[in-house]
Amino acid sequence: MNRLLQIWRVKDLRNKIIFVILLLVGTRILAHIPIPGIDAANLKLLFGNNQLFGLYNIFSGGGLSNFSVAMLGVGPYITASIIMQLLTIIIPKLGELQKEGGEAGRAKINQYTRLLTVPLTALQAYGTIILLSRTAGTDILGSLNSFQWFTTLLAIVAGTTLLMWLGELISEYKIGNGISLIIFAGIVAQLPTAAQQAFVNLTEAGGRISSSGLVTALAYLAVAFFVVAAIVAITESQRNIPVSYAKRIRGNKMYGGVNTHLPLRVNQAGVIPIIFAISILLFPGLIANFFSQAKTELVANAAQAINTFFQNQTYYGILYFLLVVAFTYFYTAIVFNPDEISDNIQKQGGFVPGLRPGKQTAEFLYKVLNRITLAGAIFLGLIAVLPYIIQAFTNTQALTLGGTGILIVVAVVIEVMKQVQSQMVMRDYEDF
Numbered sequence: 001m002n003r004l005l006q007i008w009r010v011k012d013l014r015n016k017i018i019f020v021i022l023l024l025v026g027t028r029i030l031a032h033i034p035i036p037g038i039d040a041a042n043l044k045l046l047f048g049n050n051q052l053f054g055l056y057n058i059f060s061g062g063g064l065s066n067f068s069v070a071m072l073g074v075g076p077y078i079t080a081s082i083i084m085q086l087l088t089i090i091i092p093k094l095g096e097l098q099k100e101g102g103e104a105g106r107a108k109i110n111q112y113t114r115l116l117t118v119p120l121t122a123l124q125a126y127g128t129i130i131l132l133s134r135t136a137g138t139d140i141l142g143s144l145n146s147f148q149w150f151t152t153l154l155a156i157v158a159g160t161t162l163l164m165w166l167g168e169l170i171s172e173y174k175i176g177n178g179i180s181l182i183i184f185a186g187i188v189a190q191l192p193t194a195a196q197q198a199f200v201n202l203t204e205a206g207g208r209i210s211s212s213g214l215v216t217a218l219a220y221l222a223v224a225f226f227v228v229a230a231i232v233a234i235t236e237s238q239r240n241i242p243v244s245y246a247k248r249i250r251g252n253k254m255y256g257g258v259n260t261h262l263p264l265r266v267n268q269a270g271v272i273p274i275i276f277a278i279s280i281l282l283f284p285g286l287i288a289n290f291f292s293q294a295k296t297e298l299v300a301n302a303a304q305a306i307n308t309f310f311q312n313q314t315y316y317g318i319l320y321f322l323l324v325v326a327f328t329y330f331y332t333a334i335v336f337n338p339d340e341i342s343d344n345i346q347k348q349g350g351f352v353p354g355l356r357p358g359k360q361t362a363e364f365l366y367k368v369l370n371r372i373t374l375a376g377a378i379f380l381g382l383i384a385v386l387p388y389i390i391q392a393f394t395n396t397q398a399l400t401l402g403g404t405g406i407l408i409v410v411a412v413v414i415e416v417m418k419q420v421q422s423q424m425v426m427r428d429y430e431d432f
Helices: 002-009 011-030 040-049 051-059 075-090 092-100 102-136 146-172 178-202 211-236 272-291 297-311 313-335 338-347 359-394 402-431
Strands: 238-245 248-250 253-255 259-265
Touching (some): 002 011, 011 146, 011 178, 011 402, 075 092, 075 102, 092 102, 146 178, 211 359, 211 402, 259 359, 272 297, 272 359, 272 402, 297 313, 338 359
Antiparallel strands (some): 238 259, 248 253
16 A cells, blocks of 8 residues: 555656556547447347357457457457567568667567558458358348448558557556557456356346355356466566676776676566467458358368367367467567577676586577476466366356456556556665
8 A cells, every 4th residue: 555655646657657547448438439330139149159259359358249440459460560570580681670770670660560450450350240240140230332341441440550559658658568458458347247247147046146156156266366376476487597797897996796697587478479379360260251152162161171170169279278388489589589698698797607608608598498488388378278178177158268367467467566666666766
C-alpha cells in the first residue's frame, strides 16, 4: 500500500499510468463497435460451442465474438512481426539494417512491419469471415456485394491499425509492452463473463452449488494457484554467470577489479512464443477454407484434410506444444546473442573465470542458454496445452483458456511492476 501511495505521489508517473489506462479503455471501446448486419445469435452460439474460436476470441479481447472493427485484435501485427524477424535472417541486408543500423535501422524495420500489417489484416479478415460463416452454416454478414466487402474489410483494417498505433503509444510511456497490455486488457475484460458462466455450470436447478460442483470449483482454484506459483517461479528464475573485470590504471586512477554476474533468464521470451504460436495456427485453417470448395478434387480433399486435422484436439494440442517450444528458442535467439554479449564483455575488460574471452566464452553462453531455454520452452508448452490436458481428464471445457490466460496475465503484471519500480528507483536516484 505504501508503494502504491509513493507511485501516486509522483505526478509524472501518475499521469503516465492514468494515460495508459485511458488508452486501454479505448481499446475496449473498439472491441465493442460491431460491424453492421451481423447475425449475433448464430455468432454467439458458434463461440460457445467451438473451443478454437474461443481461444482466438480471448486474444482479440472479445472483439471476434462481437464481430467488431477490432475483431482481429493485434494478431496481424504480431504475424507481420514474425515475418519480418524471419526475413532479417533470410535477407542479409535486412539483418544488417537491424543489427548495425542502430535506432534508425530498428525504426525502419518497424515501419516495414506496420506496412505489412495492412495487407495481412485484409487477408486475415476475409478468411476469418468465410471461416466463421462456413462453420456456423450461415452467412454471418449475409450476402455482401463487392462494395460491402470493401467497406467491411476497410473497417477491420482501420480497427487493427488503430490498435497497433495505441499499442506502440503505450510502449512509449514505458509502463509495460503495449501489445502485451492490450491482450492483457482483453483477457481481464472476459473474466466477469467467464466467472458467471462457470457459476452457472456449477449450480443446480435451484440456484445452489452442488457438492460435486463445489469440489470441482475448489480443484480448479487449487490448479490455478499452482499454475500462478509455477509461472512466477519460472519467470523470476535465472542462471547467474560470474563475470570479473580486471583492474586498469588510467593516469592516477584505478578502474575495474569488480566481480559481478550476467543473468540468464530461464524464460527469456516471456509470453511472446504463445502469442506467436496462436497467430501461426490461425493461418492453415483460413487458407484451407479458401480451397475447401475448389473444383479440383485433389485441392478440395487436401483442404478438407487440413480442417479435419485442426479439429482433432489431440493433434492440435501436440502441434501447439511444438510451436511454442520452437518459438521460445527462436525468440530467445533474437533477444539474446551470446556472440555479441561475449564481445561486449571482452571490450569492457571482463571475462568469465576459467574461460578465455571471445569465442570460448560465447560457446559457454550458448551451451548454458540452450539448456535453461529447454526448461523454459517445455514449461511454456505445458502451460499452453494445460486446458487440453485438463479437458482430457475431466471431460469439461471449464478451463479451456485457463493456462494461457493466466500465463499472460501474470507475466504482464510482473513486467509492469518491474518497469514502474525501475522508474521509481530512477526518480529516487535523481532526488538523491
